[in-house]
Amino acid sequence: MADTPSITRDDVAHLARLARIDLPPESLDHYAEQLGVILGAVAQVSEVATADVPPTSHPLPLVNVFREDVVRPSLTNAEALSGAPSVESERFRVPRILDEE
Amino acid sequence: MSTDLITLTAAQTAAVVADGSASAVEVAQAHLDRIGAVDGRVHAFLHVDTAGALTAAAAVDAARASGATLGPLAGVPLALKDVLTQKGIPTTCGSRILEGWRPPYDATVTARLKVAGVVILGKTNMDEFAMGSSTEHSAYGPTHNPWDLERIPGGSGGGSAAAVAAFEAPLAIGTDTGGSIRQPAAVTGTVGVKPTYGAVSRYGLVALASSLDQAGPCARTVLDTALLHAVIAGHDPMDSTSADVAVPDVVGAALRADVKGLRVGVVTELGGEGYQAGVRQRFDETVELLTSLGAEVVEVSCPHFPYALGAYYLILPSEASSNLAKFDGVRFGLRVGEDDGNPSIEQVMGRTRAAGFGPETIRRIMLGTYALSAGYYDAYYGSAQKVRTLIQRDFAAAFDQVDVLISPTAPTTAFKLGEKLDDPLAMYLNDVATIPANLAGTPGMSLPIGLAPEDGLPVGLQIMAPAMADDRLYNVGAAVEAALLDRWGHPILEEAPTL
Numbered sequence: 001m002a003d004t005p006s007i008t009r010d011d012v013a014h015l016a017r018l019a020r021i022d023l024p025p026e027s028l029d030h031y032a033e034q035l036g037v038i039l040g041a042v043a044q045v046s047e048v049a050t051a052d053v054p055p056t057s058h059p060l061p062l063v064n065v066f067r068e069d070v071v072r073p074s075l076t077n078a079e080a081l082s083g084a085p086s087v088e089s090e091r092f093r094v095p096r097i098l099d100e101e
Numbered sequence: 102m103s104t105d106l107i108t109l110t111a112a113q114t115a116a117v118v119a120d121g122s123a124s125a126v127e128v129a130q131a132h133l134d135r136i137g138a139v140d141g142r143v144h145a146f147l148h149v150d151t152a153g154a155l156t157a158a159a160a161v162d163a164a165r166a167s168g169a170t171l172g173p174l175a176g177v178p179l180a181l182k183d184v185l186t187q188k189g190i191p192t193t194c195g196s197r198i199l200e201g202w203r204p205p206y207d208a209t210v211t212a213r214l215k216v217a218g219v220v221i222l223g224k225t226n227m228d229e230f231a232m233g234s235s236t237e238h239s240a241y242g243p244t245h246n247p248w249d250l251e252r253i254p255g256g257s258g259g260g261s262a263a264a265v266a267a268f269e270a271p272l273a274i275g276t277d278t279g280g281s282i283r284q285p286a287a288v289t290g291t292v293g294v295k296p297t298y299g300a301v302s303r304y305g306l307v308a309l310a311s312s313l314d315q316a317g318p319c320a321r322t323v324l325d326t327a328l329l330h331a332v333i334a335g336h337d338p339m340d341s342t343s344a345d346v347a348v349p350d351v352v353g354a355a356l357r358a359d360v361k362g363l364r365v366g367v368v369t370e371l372g373g374e375g376y377q378a379g380v381r382q383r384f385d386e387t388v389e390l391l392t393s394l395g396a397e398v399v400e401v402s403c404p405h406f407p408y409a410l411g412a413y414y415l416i417l418p419s420e421a422s423s424n425l426a427k428f429d430g431v432r433f434g435l436r437v438g439e440d441d442g443n444p445s446i447e448q449v450m451g452r453t454r455a456a457g458f459g460p461e462t463i464r465r466i467m468l469g470t471y472a473l474s475a476g477y478y479d480a481y482y483g484s485a486q487k488v489r490t491l492i493q494r495d496f497a498a499a500f501d502q503v504d505v506l507i508s509p510t511a512p513t514t515a516f517k518l519g520e521k522l523d524d525p526l527a528m529y530l531n532d533v534a535t536i537p538a539n540l541a542g543t544p545g546m547s548l549p550i551g552l553a554p555e556d557g558l559p560v561g562l563q564i565m566a567p568a569m570a571d572d573r574l575y576n577v578g579a580a581v582e583a584a585l586l587d588r589w590g591h592p593i594l595e596e597a598p599t600l
Contacts (some may be wrong), residue, residue: 007471015467018474019422020429021458022451034464034525035471041526042411045484048491055486056493058312058342059298059542059568065341079205083433092431095439095446 007036106131111177111271111325118161118176125158125165125176129220132178136222136269139600144244145254145264147183148191149223154178161218173328173352175218180264180273183224184231185316186305187211194307195227195239195257198457199434208305209337210274210316217332222270225260229459230425231281231309233257234531237522238461245518246289248558248597252515255285255531261319262289267600272329273319278309279413280511280535282317283547287510287561290549290593292326292578293319295535297568298542299344302337310420311342313413313539321594323548323578327355330571346569354572358579360394364503365577366401371508371534371563379553383560384509387550390584391507391577401503403495406537408488413536414529415472415485422469428457464525492540500567505577508534510547510561538565546574548582549593559593 009028012035016023023031077090086093106128109117117123133151140146161176181187184194186204188211193199207215214221228238236244236259246254247267254263258275262285265273275282277295286293294317301316308314318329334348367388372381392398430436430453431446438444438452458466472481499506511531521527538545547561562581566573586592 011471012467015470016463017451019466019470020426020447020450020454021463021466022448022455023463024455031464031467035468037526038414038464038468038529039471039481042414042481042485045408045411045415045488046480048405048408049484049487053487053490055483056489057486059493059540060342060344062299062342062344067338075205082205083202085430085434085436086439094431095444095449097446099445 007032007039107135107268109271110322111174111320111328114177114271115171115174119165119171121165125161125220126155128176129154129158129178129222132222132270139267140269142245142250142600143247143263143267143269144242145180145225145260145267145269146223147193147195147226147241147260150190150221153190154220154222157215157220161220164218172217174272174332176220177272178220178222178270179214180223180225180261180270181211181221182258182261182273182275183227184276184307185210185274186307187221187224190224192224192307193241194231195229195241196457196459196462197240197435198428198453202433206305209302209339210333211305213333219272219332225258225264225273227260228257229462230307230421231257231276231278232421232461232465234280234284234528235518235521236260237518238459240459243518246515247600248290248515251517252558253288253518255288255515257281258285258319262286262291262293265289265291265319265321266594266597271320272325274316274333275319276306276314276316277539278313279417279539280532282319283535283545283561283563284511284531286319286547288515288559290559290597291319291321292323292546292548293317294326294330294546294571294574295538295544296330296334296571297344297544299342300334300348300544300569300571302340302343304337304339308424310417311424312420313417321592323575323582324352324355327351327575344569349570349572351572351575354575355579357576358583360391360396360577360580363396363505363577365391365396365398366499366503366506367398368406368506368508369400369402370404370406375512375530376509377513377553379555380509380513380560383551383553384562387562387581390581394580394584399503401499401506403499403537405488405491405495409492409537409540410529410533412485412488412492412540413532414468415481416489416540418465418469419472419482420469422466422473425462425466428454461525489540492537496537496541496543496567505573506565508563510534510563514553514556514558514560534563543568544571544574546578548578550581550585551593552596
């Protein structure tokens with residue numbers, strides 16, 4: 001089914017953008033080569049994954065695990081913010097979220 | 102006195118604390134001294150919590166003095182893998198992106214250890230976010246194998262296994278997503294168990310692949326491993342994937358140690374080509390040993406196991422790429438490049454993640470992103486999930502014929518540091534025998550069965566059992582351990598060079 005895929009440096013740049021990892025351009029070729037080798041090896045799964053086999057996403061057959069909807073103690077504001085790189089007015093402070101005009 | 106205290110088993114340590122022949126503080130101090138003496142060379146620990154350990158030990162001594170009944174592991178020191186949170190104690194997961202983070206809460210495993218009076222000495226080194234088989238992917242430098250400091254201690258839980266093997270702690274906690282407890286146990290001559298998926302709470306375990314991750318015990322004896330298993334296992338409402346079933350009597354099974362009439366299956370597909378000669382030799386001898394102890398040993402085929410590695414390296418990166426999205430430089434950990442121009446939040450995320458993640462983590466995130474992309478999803482992630490079904494069916498068919506399955510834990514003994522670092526695929530092959538149990542959610546143990554003649558390094562036996570039948574691992578493991586102890590006249594770690 002899936003032939004050994006060829007991963008280009010443009011593919012890697014696209015994946016890195018999707019994954020929000022700002023990779024230096026000089027690293028793209030190396031990652032492309034490694035990802036191509038790994039994907040070529042793992043693609044063998046398609047040999048036995050025929051249409052009649054149902055997928056398994058999880059080892060335990062658990063569904064809809066509920067608990068009582070009651071208020072319980074939780075982290076304080078200060079505790080929740082204690083590991084944040086930047087805090088302002090008891091909130092996480094983030095860089096700008098909109099494009100510049 | 103202090104040398105004696107570090108060589109005791111956990112069971113013996115609890116006994117001397119309970120009968121007053123040594124205090125928990127003396128026991129803790131002996132191990133802290135040992136860490137001070139050898140960890141500069143082993144580098145099992147990322148953080149040693151001297152004050153916290155002594156305080157916890159003093160509390161055990163105070164409880165004893167007040168007449169309280171102590172639990173079976175009260176006063177026993179333990180090394181905690183740095184992927185589990187401990188309130189107020191640095192938790193890095195071996196990554197720069199979490200450097201300096203002090204979690205505001207305890208993992209359920211950590212909380213259970215504290216309640217049991219276990220003395221947590223510190224946090225152990227690991228491959229970044231538990232991705233690796235050598236501990237070389239730690240951002241803080243590798244851990245060294247106590248058997249040969251030029252060699253890897255296994256991974257990702259190399260720090261936990263090395264701490265136990267180097268007598269820095271009689272107990273450790275590891276986590277096993279594809280073999281990260283069992284493979285380090287195999288290459289360091291120690292015992293490690295991956296419990297049934299859902300048996301031990303994942304609350305406070307920083308997730309790598311949520312459908313595969315499972316925390317478990319590491320120790321120098323099967324009984325100690327069972328005692329720790331009993332402390333950490335059990336249903337937890339804080340983890341929606343926690344199994345609400347009774348924990349099997351693992352301690353009773355370790356004390357039983359009787360394989361007469363037990364049906365043992367040797368997995369055809371996990372041996373032979375690709376396995377080091379000395380590994381195969383020690384494994385074959387163990388098969389003979391089990392037969393001599395009264396077990397019925399047969400060969401069992403699991404025809405889809407050769408596809409497990411491929412399925413695993415699609416499922417794991419897919420889940421990891423999603424789980425690691427939380428490291429975005431907003432709520433905890435590193436933030437990079439905020440002051441360079443007037444960057445957007447997405448630019449800061451990109452800079453933070455490029456600076457905070459190591460190359461193996463980046464490879465796997467991109468691999469997962471690829472496998473989950475539109476157009477590739479069915480061929481990769483979808484096919485891998487089908488293979489997962491086939492692996493589960495192989496296990497079910499095998500356990501219709503036998504009570505436990507066995508194989509070598511890892512294809513080779515400990516390799517040299519640096520040997521496979523630039524060849525991801527070669528590194529992945531270390532997990533070829535351990536991965537099937539993670540995909541199926543079934544439990545597995547590794548215990549030492551001797552040294553490979555060609556290099557004098559430890560070889561591990563893997564025992565696998567059906568889901569929720571973890572007690573069978575301990576029964577079989579304890580029987581093999583006792584027979585080998587009888588044959589050797591001493592524990593295997595006495596053959597390790599002096600550190």
